[in-house]
Amino acid sequence: MARWPMLRFPIEWSTIFEPDAGCLFVEACVRAQLQAADAAGAELRHGTVVREIFCRETTVEVVTDTERVVAGQLVACPGPWANALLPLPGVPLTVLRKSLFWYRPTDATAYAPTNMPCFGADTRGGFFYATPAFDIRGVKVAEHSGGLPLSGPGELNRAIDPAEQSAVEAWAAASIPGLGNERSGHTACFYTMTPDSHAVVGQHPNHPQVSIATGFSGHGFKFAPVIGEILADLSCEGSTSLPVDFLSPSRFSR
Ligand SMILES: Cc1cc2nc3c(=O)[nH]c(=O)nc-3n(C[C@H](O)[C@H](O)[C@H](O)COP(=O)(O)OP(=O)(O)OC[C@H]3O[C@@H](n4cnc5c(N)ncnc54)[C@H](O)[C@@H]3O)c2cc1C
Structure with missing residues (x-):
């Protein structure tokens, strides 16, 4: 209260001051990441709605209003739309x-x-x-x-x-x-x-050619760069050296 006179807390409270903490300007972050993807050769399709995803034996088919794309690997980050677009067996997601x-x-x-x-x-x-x-x-x-x-x-x-x-x-x-x-x-x-408030990041339990990230439980934005790294590892290498077991889509049914 001495440092920031506009704040008031009960005097008996414990408080933590984190000098390195900050705030992200999310639109600028997203723009920067899209620019980096574009510069690395990604083809960005804004405003394209994915209607269906079909997981085949070794490939995956993504259907939009105008085309069907068959790919060897898919990374899907549908946020609160996950239950409808790509249900994950044994992963209970609640939208608030x-x-x-x-x-x-x-x-x-x-x-x-x-x-x-x-x-x-x-x-x-x-x-x-x-x-x-x-x-x-x-x-x-x-x-x-x-x-x-x-x-x-x-x-x-x-x-x-x-x-x-x-x-x-x-x-x-x-x-x-x-x-x-x-x-x-x-x-x-x-x-x-998710039930434990940790995200769900990993390969689809039945279709390893599909990597997914969702269920960020209200605290996922700041992790976007490292989640991107994990998803790139999973889809390009088949595994990651980062410790992601606690985020596994299979953890709720173990
Ligand atoms: C009020 C609030 C405060 C928050 N505060 C923080 C914070 O302080 N720190 C923090 O780290 N995080 C915070 N978060 C959480 C953070 O914003 C989320 O964890 C993060 O945005 C989730 O990212 P996502 O990519 O999983 O989902 P989203 O950001 O929801 O992205 C999903 C994307 O998929 C697209 N999509 C879905 N279905 C389809 C389809 N069929 N076809 C095409 N596109 C589709 C959507 O259009 C959307 O762009 C906050 C969230 C809220 C709401």
């Missing part, structure tokens, strides 16, 4: 709706990234987090725990849930009391959860 809220402070400078850290708090009422005012929308506040289970991503309702909003605002009022509650933005997205 998650909500994000932005609040515009009266004094934007005080909440700028140079003055305020990204932080989270594991409270009795849930795990909440906030990021500083990176843009005009202001401070982002959300709950990492909780979330509404959906039967699939198609069921997403983007409207504000008043219960989620009041939980987030109650936490923000206690932890960032000067922020105020001028809401400047809201959105909803997905967590694809």
Whole structure:
């Protein structure tokens, strides 16, 4: 509280300060990775919907609206669409709706990234987090725990849930009391959860020519480069020297 005067926590709490922690600008990360793939010779097909995937004996066939591609290897990262597109036997994936809220402070400078850290708090009422005012929308506040289970991503309702909003605002009022509650933005997205909250990364249990990565349980973005390395190893070499057993698609049925 001495270092960041906008934060308030019960004095008896344990806290951790991680000087190397930070925040990723995800669109810039994705753009950079697409550029790197393009420069390495990948053919990018934006806006192409995969309708079906057929796993044959040694090959795999991918059907889009305009073509059928037969390949020796497939890497599939369908996120919350995994259950529908490429069901994995014995892998229970649950899709949760998650909500994000932005609040515009009266004094934007005080909440700028140079003055305020990204932080989270594991409270009795849930795990909440906030990021500083990176843009005009202001401070982002959300709950990492909780979330509404959906039967699939198609069921997403983007409207504000008043219960989620009041939980987030109650936490923000206690932890960032000067922020105020001028809401400047809201959105909803997905967590694809596994029972142990670890991702599912590996070869398909019945079709080793298909490598899959999904079920990132709300904390997968920062791992994208190493997950890419693992998937490249699996599809090009058939195995990886990285320790990925704990992510195996077969672990839930062992
Ligand atoms: C609110 C929120 C906060 C988060 N915070 C963090 C964080 O602090 N740190 C962190 O590391 N991670 C965080 N995450 C998690 C992170 O964003 C996810 O783990 C990650 O984006 C999952 O990547 P993915 O590639 O598995 O799925 P996605 O990013 O969902 O990508 C799946 C892709 O597959 C495409 N697709 C699906 N079906 C088809 C089809 N039939 N044809 C063609 N394309 C298809 C989709 O269009 C999509 O582009 C957060 C997530 C949310 C929602």
